[in-house]
Amino acid sequence: MYAFDIERPTSLTDAVTALGREEAQALGGGQTLIPALKQRLAAPSVLVSLAGIAEMKGICMNDAGLLCIGGGTTHGTVAKGAVAHYPGLADLAAHIGDPAVRNRGTIGGSLANNDPSACYPAAALASGVTIVTNTRSIAADDFFEGMFTTALEEGEIITEVKFPIPEASCYIKFEQPASRFALVGVFVAKFAEGVRVAVTGASNNGVFRWTAAETALSANFSVGALDGLSVPAQDMIADLHGTAAYRAHLVAVMAKRAVAAAK
Amino acid sequence: MTKVAMTVNGKSVSREVEGRTLLVQFLRDDLRLTGTHVGCDTSQCGACVVHVNGEAVKSCTMFAAEAEGASVTTIEAMANEDGSLNTVQQAFQDYHGLQCGFCTPGMVMSATALLKDNPKPTEQEIREYLEGNICRCTGYHNIIKAIMAASGQEIPAIAAE
Numbered sequence: 001m002y003a004f005d006i007e008r009p010t011s012l013t014d015a016v017t018a019l020g021r022e023e024a025q026a027l028g029g030g031q032t033l034i035p036a037l038k039q040r041l042a043a044p045s046v047l048v049s050l051a052g053i054a055e056m057k058g059i060c061m062n063d064a065g066l067l068c069i070g071g072g073t074t075h076g077t078v079a080k081g082a083v084a085h086y087p088g089l090a091d092l093a094a095h096i097g098d099p100a101v102r103n104r105g106t107i108g109g110s111l112a113n114n115d116p117s118a119c120y121p122a123a124a125l126a127s128g129v130t131i132v133t134n135t136r137s138i139a140a141d142d143f144f145e146g147m148f149t150t151a152l153e154e155g156e157i158i159t160e161v162k163f164p165i166p167e168a169s170c171y172i173k174f175e176q177p178a179s180r181f182a183l184v185g186v187f188v189a190k191f192a193e194g195v196r197v198a199v200t201g202a203s204n205n206g207v208f209r210w211t212a213a214e215t216a217l218s219a220n221f222s223v224g225a226l227d228g229l230s231v232p233a234q235d236m237i238a239d240l241h242g243t244a245a246y247r248a249h250l251v252a253v254m255a256k257r258a259v260a261a262a263k
Numbered sequence: 264m265t266k267v268a269m270t271v272n273g274k275s276v277s278r279e280v281e282g283r284t285l286l287v288q289f290l291r292d293d294l295r296l297t298g299t300h301v302g303c304d305t306s307q308c309g310a311c312v313v314h315v316n317g318e319a320v321k322s323c324t325m326f327a328a329e330a331e332g333a334s335v336t337t338i339e340a341m342a343n344e345d346g347s348l349n350t351v352q353q354a355f356q357d358y359h360g361l362q363c364g365f366c367t368p369g370m371v372m373s374a375t376a377l378l379k380d381n382p383k384p385t386e387q388e389i390r391e392y393l394e395g396n397i398c399r400c401t402g403y404h405n406i407i408k409a410i411m412a413a414s415g416q417e418i419p420a421i422a423a424e
Contacts (some may be wrong), residue, residue, distance in 0.1 A: 003281060005265070006282035006329075008331060027326075027329075030326070030329070034306075034325070035306055035324065051329055099319055099395060100309065100395050101321065
């Protein structure tokens with residue numbers, strides 16, 4: 001790693017101030033950023049750890065029936081704390097990385113990083129969340145702008161994620177056998193007003209909504225409704241783990257499994 | 264340099280560290296607690312697992328400065344007060360849950376964290392919990408048996424054996 005200073009603010013205000021420093025970088029749980037720093041893929045002059053900000057942690061239901069999760073809440077906490085409210089989301093959180101990773105990694109960090117193989121972006125997009133930052137609220141449909149790219153401005157911090165709760169949901173991923181990241185992951189969320197389907201791991205453009213599947217499932221929420229549907233292979237990631245056509249095929253398979261298991 | 268103070272194995276410690284000093288470097292190089300191992304340094308293998316405020320974390324993927332004010336427990340604090348092996352450690356010995364021993368500190372720390380939350384895990388739950396701990400010697404069966412035994416359960420015949 002290159003050398004850097006580390007700041008440990010205990011309030012959001014202090015964190016925003018610290019992130020105003022030249023070449024400052026926010027540090028969530030560090031489960032992606034620290035390995036990247038070790039590979040010298042990033043060279044911040046100062047890291048601002050968000051882990052000590054109590055106001056950014058925790059899970060609660062608000063009066064509007066939204067599940068509100070602080071941006072600094074770990075995957076492990078979501079896995080336990082969301083079970084009663086949103087089992088599909090809790091199950092997703094319970095299968096990110098491994099237990100020790102889940103004790104550090106945070107939802108805000110995952111969404112801000114927008115790794116094309118991360119799980120949380122699929123949940124956020126399929127649920128139609130509102131992402132709250134220190135300056136504004138951003139709809140999920142406006143947040144994800146492509147691989148490792150989001151609507152966040154420099155120094156902007158995700159403080160909270162508000163999840164509408166679907167009637168039924170499920171996330172299924174096909175794990176890349178070595179890294180255990182999602183080679184393809186599909187989150188299906190059935191709301192009264194329609195079904196949303198989000199796909200991670202597959203596309204060169206990062207997480208995306210599979211609108212043809214949404215239309216079909218909104219009319220008929222069954223595995224059979226997806227028969228004959230497929231996503232075009234030209235935008236899919238192709239690497240030594242799978243061709244573009246293979247990933248496109250997996251999208252439909254994972255979506256069917258998610259519909260079959262949704263509850 | 265940043266000043267960092269924490270409790271490690273019940274003792275208060277304080278040092279000046281660089282921002283980039285990892286918790287595992289702090290434990291091994293500054294405190295000379297070399298029981299915590301660095302296997303991969305890429306967050307994969309789990310040989311560096313310690314407990315921070317009671318939760319298992321990979322100490323190669325956390326900065327020492329992030330443990331400010333925390334209570335850290337390492338493998339050095341796992342033995343009984345008289346120095347004898349504790350239940351989990353003894354079970355690893357009894358069931359031959361180690362060969363070279365390099366992964367063992369992380370295995371014991373992860374197993375202990377599992378049993379704290381889930382005192383009677385099934386074989387499948389143990390296998391899933393150890394997803395982030397890699398052993399290149401035993402093939403895991405004896406580790407699973409050791410953890411089943413440490414939790415006071417019957418040792419199942421493991422199908423793949």
